[in-house]
Amino acid sequence: MKNIDTMHEYNISNSLSKDLNEAQIDAVKQIDGPLLVLAGAGTGKTKVLTYRIANILMSGVFPSQILAVTFTNKAAKEMSNRVVSLVGERSEGLWLGTFHSIGSRILRRHAEAVGLKSNFTIIDTSDQLRLIKQIFSDHKIDEKRWDPKKQLHIINTWKDRGLTPDKVTANDIIDFAGGKSLEIYEDYQSRLRTLNAADFGDLLLHNITIFNDNPEILADYQRKFQYILVDEYQDTNVGQYLWLRLLAQKNKNICCVGDDDQSIYGWRGAEVGNILRFERDFPGANVVRLERNYRSTSHILSAASNLISKNSDRLGKTLWTEDNEGDPIKLLLTWDDKEEAKQIAEEIEALQQIKRHSLNNMAILVRASFQTRAFEECFMNRGIPYKVIGGLRFYERMEIKDIISYIRVTAQPDDSLALERIINTPKRGIGPTTLQSIYETSRLYGISMFESIKLMLSEDSFKPKIAKTLSDLIKDFVRWGELVKDMTVAEFTETIAKESGYISMWKQDSSLEAQGRLDNIKELFHALEEFETIEEFLEHVSLISDIDNLNQDNMVSIMTLHAAKGLEFDTVFLPGWEEGTFPHQRSIDESAKTGLEEERRLAYVGITRARKNLYILSAANRRIYGQYQSSIPSRFIEELPQENIEKINLNNGFNFPAPSSNFEDGANYSPKPSPYAPTKKTTSFSKSGKTSPEGFSVGTKVSHTKFGNGIVLNFSGDQLEIAFEGMGIKKVIDRYVKAV
16 A cells, blocks of 8 residues: 655645644545545535545546546546645646536547447537427427426436446336326437537436446546545435446546535436445445534534434434634524514624624525525525525526627537527527428428538528528538637627627517626626637536525525535524425425435434524414414434523513434424525727727737737727738627727
8 A cells, every 4th residue: 555655745734734633634644445535514525525635646647547527627627626636736637527517528538439420419408408398398288288308307317327228127107197107208318419418417317327338438437546535425316326436347447535414416317326335346445434513613513412412314423623612502483483583683693793703604594595585585684695605597597598699500510409509599480380390391300400401401491581591600600610710709609699689689679688798798698708719618517506606795694404505604593494494395205214314314414504503483374375384493403412502582472392212214294284706897889980899990010819919900889990910801809909
């Protein structure tokens, strides 16, 4: 076994005893063989992962021989930055990223093995749904009776389990769509290949297929990845588990870091069993427990440990800290959810005004989204800045998706889903009849919409006016495809947005929302300046996640407990701790003990998000979808040690009924019912006068990042015609050059 002493020539060796505790050092020192690191909340798992990567690199291993995977771009970026800070340039070439980004990288190298081209498009949920609806229409399946979203969920579940259509058994089939769910899945996969597209699930599913069908390819990657590290292993689904097993089965140098007590994504396919059976999967595996917490006070940790100890499906550990015990957890009992919101608002105001606490370091974590309504109303009335995390994301807004679709078609003309979205946006007179004829030709010949249009134009299949419109559109996409070679990503996109008429469409729109959409489009152009290539941007948009886009303004954060995992705040409020709300009744009804244990893990996650101050609230009455329901406190409250809690009853002498501890796990305790940040100021889209909007006139000497120095020959609006030294005459948008 390689030893940590091999790093003595680097400063990392001097940092170990200073920066890591004994358990962390044990995890970092073991390089060879399987290792499971059980990392409790706030115990420094990212530090262990990064130091371990550094240790492996310093032992003489090439960066390209190390594969490190995690779940979010944010986590991957943080790990990468930390590794660079430890070993500098020695980390260049490291395979570090999310499961999906690594899967995409491998798939692009071997796309032909599963019937794709290397420039395949990664489609999002809305495109998936549109494709399902097309298949429903062709199969004469009634959308009103059979929800396309349900069919999509079935397909995604099969993919999460690593099941291609040929591997779906009779036991896997769900009675849906008149027994056609598997047939739809087969058709769906076939159409994705025709579109040269893949969805998120395919990124790993196709990897698994490639590895199983091509032993030589699998052997190459097994030889390549001498060391594998996995973050958040408790969140892996079956497909991710199979992918990792295939890659690790030769060398078995796999280190999985995770916390079985924070496995809270069973509803989306995560299998806590993956981490629980690690020692059976990899005989002889070493297990290191990280239990010293660097985040929370002892009151918070004691409550969390006592609560989670009630679960039986866990490997077991107890969090502790050397810091002071802090303030007890405050348990507030209120009359209803309106009073609950009022009490939280008053605590926030006191913390901010008296103790000078930042709103950014306060969070309200709810079990269900309906709970946020009372807080939003209360905070707006009291003038407390807040943000609801998990709402509509920037890249999901209509105008942004439209422009991205233009980019997608330009970069990959076979992307029929993107072309379908914008073929008549702005309005071009292309109606349902024309679209249907294009679809039929596409299906008949097994070609994309783009190729169908070209074929039908060559055969004079359209009426003259439609033919002219479609011919011009096809020519535009071809021309835009050439422009990308001579422009930055931002310039290229802004040019398409203008020349397509999309900007003009919103300028001419008199609705109140039109200006907001134009502002969002401007912000998109600004965001694009960070990317070198169109492909890099499209990959980024496909893989981005909610938590990666958290707004950093000084606001109280309101989010679900699921969205809060991985985050931490000085002050955390946990409202709605009543039976039926939390634990959620549906989880108990559908999964009994398994569901209850996941709910308890969710409570554990919520408690351990708090560094200093923790408030748990329970209301005697709660409005659920407009109806008041009487409640009793959550059983989780009874499972908290009383010595760690300060109970505050705000109900004028009303005493809550207590849940009985005699009920078995999974029993039903519930009583019956009795802005997006302000955009950077940019130049308006059109001005007139003797200079361009940015102040350039004929004869002005300018500099461009791609074309170098030149002189302005002419201009129209913000479009400059510039003669560049050695590059000839180019047309560019004025804000992308500067005077010299």
